[in-house]
Amino acid sequence: MRSLKKTLGLGLLVSLIAIVLLQWWLVSFTFREITENYVTSRLQGDVDMLLSAITFDQDGQALIELKQQTYFDDKPFSGHYYHIEIGDQILRSATLWDQDLNVEAITMGQRRQQRLAGPLNQELLVLSEGFRKQDHAISISVAEDISALQAEIADFQTRYLIFSGILLLMLLAFQYLLMRQTLAPLHGIQHDMKKLARGEIRAVRESAPSEILPLVREVNRLLMLLNQRVERSRRMVGNLAHALKTPLSVLRQVGHSDRLDDQPALRKQILEQTDAMHQRLERELNRARLAGNNSSGARFNPDTDLPPLTAMLEQIYAERGVKIVLHQNYEGSWAAEREDMLELIGNLVDNACKWARSRIEVTVTANPSMQLTVADDGPGCPPDSRAMLDQRGQRIDEQTDGHGLGLAIARDIVDHYNGQLEFSESELGGLYVSVSLPVNSTASDNIADD
Incomplete structure (x- = not known):
C-alpha cells in the first residue's frame, strides 16, 4: 500500500517543480519581449529618421542628408546598420564596410521584423518597412546587434533559475516540516496499532x-x-x-x-x-x-508467560517429583497470540508430565523461525505409533490418565499457524516433540475450526 506521506510529498514536489519552471519561462519570455520591443521601437525611430533624410537630385538619384552625426557613422561593424533600396539604387551605412545585409526589398505598406546573421557572426535584429516618396518606391532596413543583449538575457535566466531552485528547496523544506507536523498524529496511531497487535494496549x-x-x-x-x-x-x-x-x-x-x-x-x-x-x-x-x-x-512473551506455566504444571505433578527445565534463546516477542501459545505449550508439557519419570526439558528459540521443543525421560513411543499421537481421542497407553486430546489440540494450533509438528526420540530416552512456526505467522492467516 502506498504511503500517504510519500504520495503527498511526490505530488507536491512535481507541482512545485512545474510551477517554478513555468514561472521561470514566463518571466524569461516577458523579459525578452520587453527588451526586444525596446530595441524595435528604437529601430522604428531610425527608419523614420532615414526616411526623412532621403532626398532626390535632378537626375532622380537618392541622397541621404543627415542633419547630425549618428551611430551609422561609427567605425565599421559597430553593430548599427542600414540598407536602403530605391529602385536599382542601394544605399548602405558606412558601418557595413564591404559587407551587406541579406534582406529582401519590400513594397509600400509592408513591415517585417526578423533576425539575421550579420558581420563577424553578429546576431542582428532587423526591421524592414516599405514606403513611397516622390513617386519612388523605397525599402528601408535597419539592424542592430543584439548579441550583448542576448548574453545579458541568458545571464539573467541563469541567475533567476538558481534563485528559483533555492526558493524551491526552501519551499520543499518548509512543506516537509509542515507535513511532518501535520502527520505526526498518524505516526502515533500507527505506533498504537503495532502495540495493539502485540496486546500491549486495548x-x-x-x-x-x-x-x-x-x-x-x-x-x-x-x-x-x-x-x-x-x-x-x-x-x-x-x-x-x-x-x-x-x-x-x-x-x-x-x-x-x-x-x-x-x-x-x-x-x-x-x-x-x-x-x-x-x-x-x-x-x-x-x-x-x-x-x-x-x-x-x-502477544506471547516467553519471558513472562512460560515460567508461571511451568511452575503451575510442576505443582500439579508435584507428587511425582517432575522437574521442568526451561531453556530460552530468542530476540523480541513472538508474532503469535498468547492464549494460543499457552495452550500449545501447556498441552505439550502436560503430556510430557504424564509420562516423564523425573525430568522434562523445554527449549524456546527464535532464529529466525520460532522453534519449540519438549523432551522427557519417560518410556517414549514406538516409531510405528508416533503417527497416531496427535489424532483426536487416540491413546497409546490406556493406563495413563487422559482422553487423548492434548496432542490433538497442539496439532490444531500448529496447523492454525501454518507450522510443523514432529515426534521423535529424545536424548533423555522419552518422547521428543518439535514445533516450528514461520516468522511473523499469525492466527489471522487462517480460520479456526473449533
Missing part, C-alpha cells in the same frame, strides 16, 4: 485529525465490543463446562452401575457418549485454565 489514542477521528473512534468501539464478547464467550464456555461436569459424572457412574449389567449395548452407548462429552469439556476447561484472564489478541 485501544488506540484518539488524538487524531478530525478527518480520521471518527474512524479511530469506530475502531476503538469495535475493539471494546470484541473484547467484551470474547470474555463473555470464554466465561460462558467455562461456566457451561463446569455446570455440565457434575451431571456428566453422574451419567458415567450410572453407565458403570450394576443395574446395566443385563443391558451391555445400552451401557456401551452411554459410556461412549459420556466419554465424548467429557473429552470436549476437558478441552474447553483446559483452554480456559491456560488462557486465564488475558485479553484477546495479547
Whole structure:
C-alpha cells in the first residue's frame, strides 16, 4: 500500500517543480519581449529618421542628408546598420564596410521584423518597412546587434533559475516540516496499532485529525465490543463446562452401575457418549485454565508467560517429583497470540508430565523461525505409533490418565499457524516433540475450526 506521506510529498514536489519552471519561462519570455520591443521601437525611430533624410537630385538619384552625426557613422561593424533600396539604387551605412545585409526589398505598406546573421557572426535584429516618396518606391532596413543583449538575457535566466531552485528547496523544506507536523498524529496511531497487535494496549489514542477521528473512534468501539464478547464467550464456555461436569459424572457412574449389567449395548452407548462429552469439556476447561484472564489478541512473551506455566504444571505433578527445565534463546516477542501459545505449550508439557519419570526439558528459540521443543525421560513411543499421537481421542497407553486430546489440540494450533509438528526420540530416552512456526505467522492467516 502506498504511503500517504510519500504520495503527498511526490505530488507536491512535481507541482512545485512545474510551477517554478513555468514561472521561470514566463518571466524569461516577458523579459525578452520587453527588451526586444525596446530595441524595435528604437529601430522604428531610425527608419523614420532615414526616411526623412532621403532626398532626390535632378537626375532622380537618392541622397541621404543627415542633419547630425549618428551611430551609422561609427567605425565599421559597430553593430548599427542600414540598407536602403530605391529602385536599382542601394544605399548602405558606412558601418557595413564591404559587407551587406541579406534582406529582401519590400513594397509600400509592408513591415517585417526578423533576425539575421550579420558581420563577424553578429546576431542582428532587423526591421524592414516599405514606403513611397516622390513617386519612388523605397525599402528601408535597419539592424542592430543584439548579441550583448542576448548574453545579458541568458545571464539573467541563469541567475533567476538558481534563485528559483533555492526558493524551491526552501519551499520543499518548509512543506516537509509542515507535513511532518501535520502527520505526526498518524505516526502515533500507527505506533498504537503495532502495540495493539502485540496486546500491549486495548485501544488506540484518539488524538487524531478530525478527518480520521471518527474512524479511530469506530475502531476503538469495535475493539471494546470484541473484547467484551470474547470474555463473555470464554466465561460462558467455562461456566457451561463446569455446570455440565457434575451431571456428566453422574451419567458415567450410572453407565458403570450394576443395574446395566443385563443391558451391555445400552451401557456401551452411554459410556461412549459420556466419554465424548467429557473429552470436549476437558478441552474447553483446559483452554480456559491456560488462557486465564488475558485479553484477546495479547502477544506471547516467553519471558513472562512460560515460567508461571511451568511452575503451575510442576505443582500439579508435584507428587511425582517432575522437574521442568526451561531453556530460552530468542530476540523480541513472538508474532503469535498468547492464549494460543499457552495452550500449545501447556498441552505439550502436560503430556510430557504424564509420562516423564523425573525430568522434562523445554527449549524456546527464535532464529529466525520460532522453534519449540519438549523432551522427557519417560518410556517414549514406538516409531510405528508416533503417527497416531496427535489424532483426536487416540491413546497409546490406556493406563495413563487422559482422553487423548492434548496432542490433538497442539496439532490444531500448529496447523492454525501454518507450522510443523514432529515426534521423535529424545536424548533423555522419552518422547521428543518439535514445533516450528514461520516468522511473523499469525492466527489471522487462517480460520479456526473449533
